[in-house]
Amino acid sequence: MSDKNHQSYWNKNLKYLAILLSIWFLVSYGCGILFVNQLNEIRMGGFKLGFWFAQQGAIYFFIAIIFIYVYLMNKLDKAHGVDE
Amino acid sequence: MNVQIWTYIIVGFTFALYIGIAIWSRAGSTKDFYVAGGDVSPLANGMATAADWMSAASFISMAGLISFMGYDGAVYLLGWTGGYVLLALLLAPYLRKFGKFTVPDFVGDRYYSQTARSVAVFCAIFVSFTYVAGQMRGVGVVFSRFLEVDVTSGVIIGMIIVFFYAVLGGMKGITYTQVAQYCVLIFAFMVPAIFISIMMTGHPIPQLGFGSTLGDGTYLLDKLDGLHEELGFAAYTISKKSTIDIFFITAALMVGTAGLPHVIVRFFTVPKVRDARISGGYALVLIAILYTTAPAIAAFARTNLINTVSNKEYKTLPDWFGKWEETGLIQFDDKNKDGLVQYVGDVEKNELIIDRDIMVLANPEIANLPDWVIALVAAGGLAAALSTAAGLLLVISTSIAHDLVKKQINPDISEKGELLVARCAAAVAVIVAGIFGVYPPGFVAQVVAFAFGLAASSFFPAIIMGIFSKRINREGAVAGMVIGMLFTASYIVFFKFISAELNTAENWWFGISPEGIGTLGMIINFLVSGIISHLSPAPPQEVQEMVENIRYPN
Numbered sequence: 001m002s003d004k005n006h007q008s009y010w011n012k013n014l015k016y017l018a019i020l021l022s023i024w025f026l027v028s029y030g031c032g033i034l035f036v037n038q039l040n041e042i043r044m045g046g047f048k049l050g051f052w053f054a055q056q057g058a059i060y061f062f063i064a065i066i067f068i069y070v071y072l073m074n075k076l077d078k079a080h081g082v083d084e
Numbered sequence: 085m086n087v088q089i090w091t092y093i094i095v096g097f098t099f100a101l102y103i104g105i106a107i108w109s110r111a112g113s114t115k116d117f118y119v120a121g122g123d124v125s126p127l128a129n130g131m132a133t134a135a136d137w138m139s140a141a142s143f144i145s146m147a148g149l150i151s152f153m154g155y156d157g158a159v160y161l162l163g164w165t166g167g168y169v170l171l172a173l174l175l176a177p178y179l180r181k182f183g184k185f186t187v188p189d190f191v192g193d194r195y196y197s198q199t200a201r202s203v204a205v206f207c208a209i210f211v212s213f214t215y216v217a218g219q220m221r222g223v224g225v226v227f228s229r230f231l232e233v234d235v236t237s238g239v240i241i242g243m244i245i246v247f248f249y250a251v252l253g254g255m256k257g258i259t260y261t262q263v264a265q266y267c268v269l270i271f272a273f274m275v276p277a278i279f280i281s282i283m284m285t286g287h288p289i290p291q292l293g294f295g296s297t298l299g300d301g302t303y304l305l306d307k308l309d310g311l312h313e314e315l316g317f318a319a320y321t322i323s324k325k326s327t328i329d330i331f332f333i334t335a336a337l338m339v340g341t342a343g344l345p346h347v348i349v350r351f352f353t354v355p356k357v358r359d360a361r362i363s364g365g366y367a368l369v370l371i372a373i374l375y376t377t378a379p380a381i382a383a384f385a386r387t388n389l390i391n392t393v394s395n396k397e398y399k400t401l402p403d404w405f406g407k408w409e410e411t412g413l414i415q416f417d418d419k420n421k422d423g424l425v426q427y428v429g430d431v432e433k434n435e436l437i438i439d440r441d442i443m444v445l446a447n448p449e450i451a452n453l454p455d456w457v458i459a460l461v462a463a464g465g466l467a468a469a470l471s472t473a474a475g476l477l478l479v480i481s482t483s484i485a486h487d488l489v490k491k492q493i494n495p496d497i498s499e500k501g502e503l504l505v506a507r508c509a510a511a512v513a514v515i516v517a518g519i520f521g522v523y524p525p526g527f528v529a530q531v532v533a534f535a536f537g538l539a540a541s542s543f544f545p546a547i548i549m550g551i552f553s554k555r556i557n558r559e560g561a562v563a564g565m566v567i568g569m570l571f572t573a574s575y576i577v578f579f580k581f582i583s584a585e586l587n588t589a590e591n592w593w594f595g596i597s598p599e600g601i602g603t604l605g606m607i608i609n610f611l612v613s614g615i616i617s618h619l620s621p622a623p624p625q626e627v628q629e630m631v632e633n634i635r636y637p638n
Contacts, residue, residue: 010635017173024169028162033330036155036323046295046303051321054158055150055379056291059165059372066172066365073177074358082636084356 009080027061090459106249117254118185130366132262135471140222143468148443151382154320163337170342172364176351180360194550219473220521230462239521265467272464294380316429332600340536343544346475357637404449413439481510541568541605560617568609
């Protein structure tokens with residue numbers, strides 16, 4: 001396995017992590033904590049939106065983030081021939 | 085059949101199941117004992133991780149806690165789920181590839197230092213004991229409340245059960261019992277939740293009922309905010325803590341979750357790197373079922389409680405009120421002697437004190453559910469406490485047998501000898517945990533902040549930097565862990581033990597409470613490690629190659 005291939009695999013991995021962790025930060029600390037009051041002005045059914053993110057929504061996003069990561073990484077492993 | 089008989093039947097059945105599994109999955113080697121042979125399927129590992137993670141506190145206390153905290157309960161909901169994203173993305177795959185048995189193994193090898201290993205062992209044992217004391221206490225409380233045996237006998241019965249499968253089966257026994265315990269606890273948690281959701285909102289799914297309307301056409305949460313305003317409590321959906329404190333507490337819990345050794349070690353039990361990734365996903369789905377239901381239960385129970393007791397005549401209150409009053413978990417003092425219950429925000433006028441644990445334990449009674457549901461809640465609480473206790477005890481026994489005896493004191497010990505040491509260590513740990521359960525140190529509640537704060541400020545940065553940087557060396561990591569941990573520990577000890585009277589927002593640094601200080605400790609750890617590493621020589625070539633190696637699955 002060439003070093004170049006390894007390097008490009010690792011860089012893509014880091015890029016995925018940066019994007020996914022930004023979403024992770026945004027839905028929990030952003031929508032659920034820092035901007036909760038602004039979002040609470042918006043309603044979704046019986047929920048104020050900020051409250052919903054803090055007690056429900058962020059958790060659903062967390063699940064989605066992990067499954068997207070798994071999908072992307074399994075594909076990346078294959079593309080770079082580093083899968084087991 | 086009454087509640088008590090139902091409880092004996094259901095609890096007895098689940099215990100027989102756990103013991104049966106323990107006998108079936110005995111450990112034959114140290115690899116079986118430490119990492120269940122390394123061939124657990126990702127789904128089984130996800131279930132075991134979920135049961136391992138969800139403790140007596142998650143099952144019994146959390147919904148009640150949220151119902152009294154309102155919006156602020158989000159720190160637990162976000163903190164104890166968001167950590168799994170960090171685990172699955174930043175830790176699990178690489179630690180699986182590293183492929184040894186424990187967290188101190190990684191820290192010791194990556195930082196080529198017995199000092200680093202010893203610091204990690206100390207943290208692992210301290211964090212695990214802190215946690216396990218609360219679990220055994222939870223076992224005792226459930227026994228005493230539902231089976232009317234005293235707390236001591238309850239703890240002893242719990243010890244015997246855990247002893248059986250932890251000592252005999254090690255990680256292998258624990259893993260498969262945890263799978264069964266997950267099923268028991270989630271069923272026990274969801275059945276009453278679904279009943280109550282239907283009763284109050286007509287929705288069978290509590291997560292939807294949470295945002296729906298009540299019988300009178302108002303939205304549940306609006307109704308609750310309205311009731312709170314009427315009675316002089318702060319609004320339910322609005323924060324009562326400062327934003328910075330919420331932020332720091334959430335971060336400390338998240339990062340602490342990702343740094344807890346009994347959770348990390350579960351990812352050593354699956355065969356491949358890709359299994360480690362996906363089992364993090366399964367674990368979070370299974371945990372989220374409970375964690376998204378809990379806030380709904382919190383709001384249902386809070387509304388129900390206020391409607392049932394507020395300004396009602398004491399004599400006309402339902403039976404469960406008197407029953408829980410006897411246990412001391414509900415206290416009523418008719419201050420103005422009008423015979424009515426005044427449950428209000430004003431401390432001077434308030435006549436009712438309610439323990440948060442009641443919310444889950446008494447929910448089935450408050451909602452008039454059948455007896456077998458009440459018995460089920462008892463079995464669920466026990467499953468949650470026992471599964472977490474077992475996972476923690478295993479970390480303690482592994483730390484002693486593997487990290488201390490095998491890696492430091494007597495490296496020539498035979499496989500059989502090491503297994504024997506591991507079993508003895510597990511046995512001693514069970515007994516110590518039991519003693520904590522019978523004679524709980526008064527500070528159990530306070531030390532939970534410790535467990536997360538220390539995990540956040542010691543392990544997490546050391547592991548993350550060990551994976552993502554080749555430049556971080558022994559000197560940097562050890563200094564970072566020690567300083568991060570000392571800083572966090574001093575802050576917590578000062579505000580929780582030495583000067584508890586000063587523990588208010590005005591005295592906190594930057595308004596950060598002791599619960600959230602682990603986040604600052606973590607930042608300090610990162611900074612110290614980075615600076616010291618760059619001032620001292622780079623790690624040896626073979627360590628840099630090891631780091632390179634763990635980054636690729638094959």
